[in-house]
Amino acid sequence: GAGVSQSPSNKVTEKGKDVELRCDPISGHTALYWYRQRLGQGLEFLIYFQGNSAPDKSGLPSDRFSAERTGESVSTLTIQRTQQEDSAVYLCASSYTGGGYNEQFFGPGTRLTVL
């Protein structure tokens, strides 16, 4: 079946603008994660959704970052008033259920460049 998809693949924006990134998880996966990957660095956890439960937002770096997910489908990550330090690749992953030893399947990411 189809893997995790993300759009857009690349986004260039000006400082101060808002951006919205989209993630389509694998169908049937109840868990969805967002990560940030800065150049030459590992993945940094941002937010976790599990079914209809309240999301774990503990990794969001500031209140300019927010995310939503409708049920067990699409998720959007919104960054308001973008700053140059927000430039990174934003990765989405989904898994059949959160926790345990469930494999996380990653999308190709959205490369965000803030000028």
Place this chain on the structure above:
Amino acid sequence: QQQVKQSPQSLIVQKGGISIINCAYENTAFDYFPWYQQFPGKGPALLIAIRPDVSEKKEGRFTISFNKSAKQFSLHIMDSQPGDSATYFCAASNPETSGSRLTFGEGTQLTVNP
């Protein structure tokens, strides 16, 4: 306590050689240790994973060695091939966090020369 330290940052190996990447952790709550492989422009993909109740896991040319007492684990790639050239990330899962959150190492860029 959440940190996973990975080394080396980059590695160059000749075709047919052995590639070794090391990771160390502090948090004894971690209970699952996957390795991810990432090619340029792609998301990471699970390569191999181990649980702390075993000391070694082998899948084809890829082996994880796990030392629970030292809190270290490593990835060995035997007979390295140019197609193995990628960035490798170790990770550790903490069941005490929501979703058994993964903490990633900083990555190792592997280049296998033909």
